[in-house]
Amino acid sequence: MKRRNIILTSISILLLLVFIFVADSSFDAYKVRILNLCAIYTVLGLSMNLINGFTGLFSLGHAGFMAVGAYTTALLTMSAATKQQNFFLAPILPPLDRLNAPFLVALLVGGLLSAFVALLIGAPVLRLKGDYLAIATLGFSEIIRIVFTNTQRITNGALGLKAIPSTTNLWWSYGAAAFTVVIMALLISSSYGKAFKAIREDEIAAESMGINLFKHKVLSFVIGAFFAGVGGGLLGSLMGTIDPQMFKFAFTFNILLIIVLGGMGSITGTVIAAFIISSAGELLRFLDQSINLGFVVIPGISGLRMVVFSALLMVVVLFFRNGLMGTNEFSWDKVIGLLQRRPLIKRRLGQ
Amino acid sequence: MSVLKTENITMKFGGLTAVKDFNLELNQNEIVALIGPNGAGKTTAFNMITGVYRPTTGSIIYNGQRIAGLKPDAITRLGLARTFQNIRLFKELSVLDNVFIANHLHLNSNIFEATFRLPRYRREKREKLQRSEFLIEKLGLKEFMNEKSSSLPYGLQRRLEIARALATDPKILLLDEPAAGMNPKETDDLTAFIKEIRDEFDLTIFMIEHHMHLVMGISDRIYVLDHGVTIAEGNPYEIQNDPRVIEAYLGVSEDAED
Ligand SMILES: Nc1ncnc2c1ncn2[C@@H]1O[C@H](COP(=O)(O)OP(=O)(O)OP(=O)(O)O)[C@@H](O)[C@H]1O
Ligand SMILES: [Mg+2]
Numbered sequence: 313m314k315r316r317n318i319i320l321t322s323i324s325i326l327l328l329l330v331f332i333f334v335a336d337s338s339f340d341a342y343k344v345r346i347l348n349l350c351a352i353y354t355v356l357g358l359s360m361n362l363i364n365g366f367t368g369l370f371s372l373g374h375a376g377f378m379a380v381g382a383y384t385t386a387l388l389t390m391s392a393a394t395k396q397q398n399f400f401l402a403p404i405l406p407p408l409d410r411l412n413a414p415f416l417v418a419l420l421v422g423g424l425l426s427a428f429v430a431l432l433i434g435a436p437v438l439r440l441k442g443d444y445l446a447i448a449t450l451g452f453s454e455i456i457r458i459v460f461t462n463t464q465r466i467t468n469g470a471l472g473l474k475a476i477p478s479t480t481n482l483w484w485s486y487g488a489a490a491f492t493v494v495i496m497a498l499l500i501s502s503s504y505g506k507a508f509k510a511i512r513e514d515e516i517a518a519e520s521m522g523i524n525l526f527k528h529k530v531l532s533f534v535i536g537a538f539f540a541g542v543g544g545g546l547l548g549s550l551m552g553t554i555d556p557q558m559f560k561f562a563f564t565f566n567i568l569l570i571i572v573l574g575g576m577g578s579i580t581g582t583v584i585a586a587f588i589i590s591s592a593g594e595l596l597r598f599l600d601q602s603i604n605l606g607f608v609v610i611p612g613i614s615g616l617r618m619v620v621f622s623a624l625l626m627v628v629v630l631f632f633r634n635g636l637m638g639t640n641e642f643s644w645d646k647v648i649g650l651l652q653r654r655p656l657i658k659r660r661l662g663q
Numbered sequence: 664m665s666v667l668k669t670e671n672i673t674m675k676f677g678g679l680t681a682v683k684d685f686n687l688e689l690n691q692n693e694i695v696a697l698i699g700p701n702g703a704g705k706t707t708a709f710n711m712i713t714g715v716y717r718p719t720t721g722s723i724i725y726n727g728q729r730i731a732g733l734k735p736d737a738i739t740r741l742g743l744a745r746t747f748q749n750i751r752l753f754k755e756l757s758v759l760d761n762v763f764i765a766n767h768l769h770l771n772s773n774i775f776e777a778t779f780r781l782p783r784y785r786r787e788k789r790e791k792l793q794r795s796e797f798l799i800e801k802l803g804l805k806e807f808m809n810e811k812s813s814s815l816p817y818g819l820q821r822r823l824e825i826a827r828a829l830a831t832d833p834k835i836l837l838l839d840e841p842a843a844g845m846n847p848k849e850t851d852d853l854t855a856f857i858k859e860i861r862d863e864f865d866l867t868i869f870m871i872e873h874h875m876h877l878v879m880g881i882s883d884r885i886y887v888l889d890h891g892v893t894i895a896e897g898n899p900y901e902i903q904n905d906p907r908v909i910e911a912y913l914g915v916s917e918d919a920e921d
Contacts, residue, residue, distance in 0.1 A: 495778065498778045498779065498780070499774075499777075499778045502774075502777035502778055502780075502784070503763070503764075503766075503767050503770055503772075503777050503784075503788065503791075504767075504774045504777050504778070506756070506760055506763060506764050506767065507764060507767045509753065509755070509756060509760075510753045510756070510764045510767075513752075513753035513754055513755055513756060514751050514752075514753060514754075516715065516735075516747075516751060517747065517751035517752070517753065518753075518764075519734065519735040519736050519739075520713060520715070520735045520736075520739060520744075520745055520747075520751075521736075521739060521744075521764060521765040521767070521768070521827065521828075521830075521831055522736045522739035522740050522765070522767065522768030522769075522831050523736055523764070523767060523768065524734075524736045525734075525736070531774055577755075639755055
């Protein structure tokens with residue numbers, strides 16, 4: 313049994329590697345971009361699901377963490393010359409002008425800075441519960457955005473950063489997604505992950521069973537923020553441009569949509585939903601543009617895509633509260649069980 | 664030997680005094696019951712002792728240490744564990760996970776060691792899984808080990824709460840209406856079981872219970888609360904014959920008839 317699962321997993325990983333190789337070398341730029349987004353949204357979705365889905369904290373500050381990661385990674389990977397071109401209104405603050413790091417280091421520093429920010433705001437904010445926590449974290453992410461708009465000499469203010477080296481490719485994004493999936497799966501199945509779930513299920517009971525609520529909430533929040541920062545860094549490098557407007561609440565909302573659709577508290581669900589939402593996000597882009605049906609041109613309504621997404625969220629919340637997966641996870645045993653069920657019935661009928 | 668003592672603990676909710684000047688003393692290995700009509704303040708007394716509420720006034724001394732005002736998890740760490748009147752299991756989680764989580768407080772491994780399954784965590788996990796399985800078996804829940812806890816029938820959920828509380832390795836076990844919703848046979852089993860775990864785990868037991876048969880059969884001493892005030896304290900014989908207790912209970916049944 314165990315052997316079979318190892319073999320199946322190995323085959324799947326191999327197939328994925330072959331797929332990435334083929335996609336990387338022969339797919340057109342548009343398709344590659346969508347595939348990249350799918351993987352990056354997986355990282356972002358998992359990071360938010362740890363906080364909101366597994367630990368049950370109603371946090372809406374995700375865009376703030378992504379912004380910290382995206383700006384850090386961008387500033388660490390841009391060359392001195394590019395930085396000089398970007399910062400034409402006010403010169404960049406030294407030593408930022410010369411700071412430079414390889415992409416991997418830049419991503420990790422972005423994640424760590426984001427985690428550090430989470431630690432700073434987590435200390436006061438995580439004492440709040442439910443709606444209050446949501447409001448406070450939402451406020452935090454708006455503050456980050458406004459700070460970034462005004463720290464002209466660090467972030468280039470409202471102009472944003474342009475010509476960020478586009479290092480993100482399928483290997484980076486799928487590597488990061490796989491890394492995040494593995495770490496999350498290990499964390500969630502450990503004693504700490506179970507303590508997170510206990511907090512989600514019943515805070516009073518968890519506390520009475522000796523779980524230090526504050527410590528565990530901070531851990532979950534900080535780890536989630538780390539991965540959000542990494543995801544933000546990958547995204548910035550994929551886009552090539554970032555500015556404070558990108559990190560508005562709508563961004564957090566998109567990630568929220570992924571975890572609600574996939575199932576709060578399911579890694580598998582988040583991965584599936586990340587693929588659905590990021591593909592749909594690109595494929596439905598035509599909704600925002602004018603549609604030419606040959607005989608008549610329907611003028612584009614910008615923001616229509618967002619309306620579709622919001623409606624989708626409402627439908628999920630109203631009719632499928634558990635999302636695609638609930639709190640269930642993928643396993644080979646389940647898949648094979650499903651595949652075998654049919655022949656089994658046939659066999660019985662045949663007797 | 665006294666292990667827990669409360670000195671005039673009082674809990675006020677706005678204008679309502681739910682518990683007034685409650686003085687409790689628990690001696691090592693005793694089984695002590697707290698009874699009283701609905702709304703008397705029994706659960707509130709539990710909540711103060713276990714740190715869910717901080718007493719408005721008064722102090723709580725556990726093995727010579729003042730614990731009033733500590734957080735529930737700190738109090739559990741010191742050796743007080745409880746069950747809840749309105750069952751509070753981790754509903755979505757399995758029976759095994761419910762008990763396993765109650766071992767988490769004794770884990771020395773940090774989150775890094777746990778995530779990457781380093782040797783210390785692997786060893787601790789093995790120990791704690793074994794202990795969880797032992798407790799689950801002890802409470803007759805072995806066949807439900809991997810079931811979702813909310814799928815268990817009510818009586819078994821109460822037992823699972825006891826298994827979970829025991830997993831924290833307590834010195835004092837507080838049970839809030841452990842026999843609620845149980846049939847007479849189950850109640851009798853529970854009586855025997857409470858004595859058994861008291862002896863096996865060297866516990867002191869403090870419990871709230873409405874089944875008089877159970878209370879009178881098992882308790883060394885009984886405290887009676889009515890409207891937050893302690894109206895009697897003594898052994899089962901004394902309590903059964905105390906006119907104030909009889910009046911408090913009759914008063915309630917008269918009210919119920921209106
Ligand atoms: N958090 C709270 N806020 C306000 N009032 C409360 C609170 N908790 C309990 N009370 C009140 O305190 C009084 C005592 O309640 P408590 O739950 O302690 O009673 P009890 O003796 O456990 O009753 P029962 O037998 O019904 O469980 C009740 O009047 C209750 O309404
Ligand atoms: Mg009660």
